[in-house]
Amino acid sequence: MILVSACLLGQRVRYDGRHCLREDVRELLAGEPVLALCPEVLGGLGTPRPPARFVGACFGREGLDLLGGQARLVDDTGRDVSRAFARGARVVAGLCRQNGVRLAFLKDRSPSCGWDPQGVNPQGGPGQGVLAALLQQMGVTVREVRSSARGQV
C-alpha cells in the first residue's frame, strides 16, 4: 500500500480549498493500492482554513519538535492548532501501520506533509512536517512531491 497526500490526487482539501493535482503522480500510481489522505482534515481542521506556521522549531525537525512539545503550529489568526495537526498526523500514521504502508508521496511545503530536510526546495517550506516525522520514525520511505513542478516524481 502506498500513501499519497490527498491534494496531489485532486481532492480539494488544501487550506485554501483547492487541490494541487499532479497528473504524473496519478499516472504513476494507477493500478496501485493507494491510501489518499489529508492529515489536516483528519485532525479536525476545516477546509478552507487559515494557513499555519511552526513557531519555535528547529529547521529539519519541525515535526518532531511539535510532537515533543518544543514547538507549536499557529495559524494566521493566532490560534494554536498544534493539537489538531498532531492528531491528524497520528490518525494517518495509524492507518499506514494498519495497511502496511512502506512508501509515501507527500506534497512539499506543508507543515503536515512537507519533507525537505536539506532545505533544497527553492520555494522554501518546512524541512519536516508532522506527518513526515511520524512516517520517518516508522521506517516509511517518504518522497517529496513539488506541487509547483512537473516530472520530478
Ligand code: SF4
Ligand atoms: S499537503 Fe497534506 S495536509 Fe496539506 S492539503 Fe495536502 S494532504 Fe492535506
